[in-house]
Amino acid sequence: MTAEERRAFGARVAQLRKSRGLRQDQLAAAINRTASWVSQVERGVQPVVRLDVLQLLANGLGVSVQTLRPDAPVPAAPAAMDQPNDLDLARLSLxxxxxxxxxxxxxxxxxxxxxxxxTTAVERLWSLTHGARFADLSAAIADVLPRLEQAARASGEGKRAEIHLLLSQAYQAVAAAFVRQDEADAAWVAADRAIRAAESSGHPLNVFAGIYRMAHAFVRLERLDQAEHVAGPAISALRAYTSTPNPSAEALSVLGSLHLVLALAAARGGQREQARKAIAGAREVAAQLGEDRNDFNLEFGPTNVEVQAVSTAVDLGDAGEALDLGKRIDAGRLSPERRSRLMIDLGRAHAQRRQLGEALECLLRAEEVAPESVRTHAAARETIHELIAIAGRSAPSELLKLAKRANATG
Structure with a gap:
C-alpha cells in the first residue's frame, strides 16, 4: 500500500464506521483491537494488507471484504484468523x-x-513496551527504526558506536513487544538484529541482553531446546565474568535474567528440578545485587525473581505454591506490563484450583493495570476459556464481558 492508498482506504473505513453510527472505540471493541489502532487505520498511518486482518475489519463494519477493498481477492474458504494484534506496522518495519x-x-x-x-525516541519505545501500549508502539517503531538504520550507515566513526547501541536497544524493545503479543517469529528476527547491532556498538553486555530476548522468543515458539542452547552458554560466560570481587550491577542483572528465562523454558518443558534450580540461581544473583533495577530494561531484582517464581510454579501446576509466593510480593515499583502479568499468573493459579471468583478478580485487576496485555496474552485467554467452562451456564456477566474484550469467546 502506498501512502495515498492507505489514506484512501482509511477514509473508506471512517465513512463506513460513521454510516453505522459507531465510534472508533466501539469498532475497536467489536474486532478486538484498540481505538488507537482504528484511529491509525483511518488516518492512513496503519496499513491493512493481510487478508485475515482485512476480513476482521470488514466483519466489524458489517460489510464484505470487497466492499471495504474492491481489489481484495475472494477466498475460496473462510480464512483462518490469527489472534489479533496491533503490531502489523512494526512487523512490516522488520x-x-x-x-x-x-x-x-x-x-x-x-x-x-x-x-x-x-535517545529520547528509543526511551519512548521502551516506555510504550512496558506500558503494553502496542498500537502506539507499532507506529513509533515504524518511525524510529528506519531513521536509526540510516543513521548507523551514514554516521562518522565518532557517532557510529552510539547509534548502533541505540539501534540494539530499539530492536530489543521490538523483540520484547512481539513476544508479549505472541508474534515470536518476529521477536526472533528483532532479537537477532539487536545482537548484531550490540556487537557493532562495542557494548558486550547488550549482546547478552539480546540473547535473553532471543531465548524468550524460542520459549514462545515452543523451541525449548533452542532457548536452553542460547541461554546456557550465556550464563556460563557471565558467571566467569562476574566471578570478580566486585562485579558490575549491569552484568548481574543480565545473568539473573538469563537464569529466569532458563527457568521458564524448563517449566514449560515440565522439567521441575531444572526449573527450580534456575530460580534458585536467579535468587542467588538477586541477593548479590541487593535491589530492584532496570538495567537493559530487564527489570531484574529480588521482586521480579519472585514474580517469575510465581509464573514458574503455575507452569509446573503448583498452584498453592504460586499463591503463597504471590501474597508476599509488593510489585508496585514494577512496570504495568509486569504487574499485569503477575495478576494473570495468580488468576491462572486460582483457576487451577477452580476458584472462579478469585481468578476473575485477578484477571480484572490485570486488565485494569494494562488492558492490552490481557487481550493479547495467550495464557490469559486460555484461563478465561477455562473459567467459562468451570462456570457453565452460571458464568457471571463480568466474566462473559471480559471474554468478549479479550477475544476469548470462541
Whole structure:
C-alpha cells in the first residue's frame, strides 16, 4: 500500500464506521483491537494488507471484504484468523533490508543525526513496551527504526558506536513487544538484529541482553531446546565474568535474567528440578545485587525473581505454591506490563484450583493495570476459556464481558 492508498482506504473505513453510527472505540471493541489502532487505520498511518486482518475489519463494519477493498481477492474458504494484534506496522518495519539505498550509494546526504532526539525516541519505545501500549508502539517503531538504520550507515566513526547501541536497544524493545503479543517469529528476527547491532556498538553486555530476548522468543515458539542452547552458554560466560570481587550491577542483572528465562523454558518443558534450580540461581544473583533495577530494561531484582517464581510454579501446576509466593510480593515499583502479568499468573493459579471468583478478580485487576496485555496474552485467554467452562451456564456477566474484550469467546 502506498501512502495515498492507505489514506484512501482509511477514509473508506471512517465513512463506513460513521454510516453505522459507531465510534472508533466501539469498532475497536467489536474486532478486538484498540481505538488507537482504528484511529491509525483511518488516518492512513496503519496499513491493512493481510487478508485475515482485512476480513476482521470488514466483519466489524458489517460489510464484505470487497466492499471495504474492491481489489481484495475472494477466498475460496473462510480464512483462518490469527489472534489479533496491533503490531502489523512494526512487523512490516522488520521486513526486507532496512537501508537498500545506502548499499547502492544513492542515499541523500542528510544532516548529522541528533543523538539526543534519537535517545529520547528509543526511551519512548521502551516506555510504550512496558506500558503494553502496542498500537502506539507499532507506529513509533515504524518511525524510529528506519531513521536509526540510516543513521548507523551514514554516521562518522565518532557517532557510529552510539547509534548502533541505540539501534540494539530499539530492536530489543521490538523483540520484547512481539513476544508479549505472541508474534515470536518476529521477536526472533528483532532479537537477532539487536545482537548484531550490540556487537557493532562495542557494548558486550547488550549482546547478552539480546540473547535473553532471543531465548524468550524460542520459549514462545515452543523451541525449548533452542532457548536452553542460547541461554546456557550465556550464563556460563557471565558467571566467569562476574566471578570478580566486585562485579558490575549491569552484568548481574543480565545473568539473573538469563537464569529466569532458563527457568521458564524448563517449566514449560515440565522439567521441575531444572526449573527450580534456575530460580534458585536467579535468587542467588538477586541477593548479590541487593535491589530492584532496570538495567537493559530487564527489570531484574529480588521482586521480579519472585514474580517469575510465581509464573514458574503455575507452569509446573503448583498452584498453592504460586499463591503463597504471590501474597508476599509488593510489585508496585514494577512496570504495568509486569504487574499485569503477575495478576494473570495468580488468576491462572486460582483457576487451577477452580476458584472462579478469585481468578476473575485477578484477571480484572490485570486488565485494569494494562488492558492490552490481557487481550493479547495467550495464557490469559486460555484461563478465561477455562473459567467459562468451570462456570457453565452460571458464568457471571463480568466474566462473559471480559471474554468478549479479550477475544476469548470462541
Amino acid at each position: 521486513s526486507g533490508h532496512p537501508a537498500l539505498d545506502a548499499l547502492l550509494g544513492t542515499q541523500r546526504q542528510t544532516a548529522a543525526p541528533d543523538l539526543a532526539e534519537l
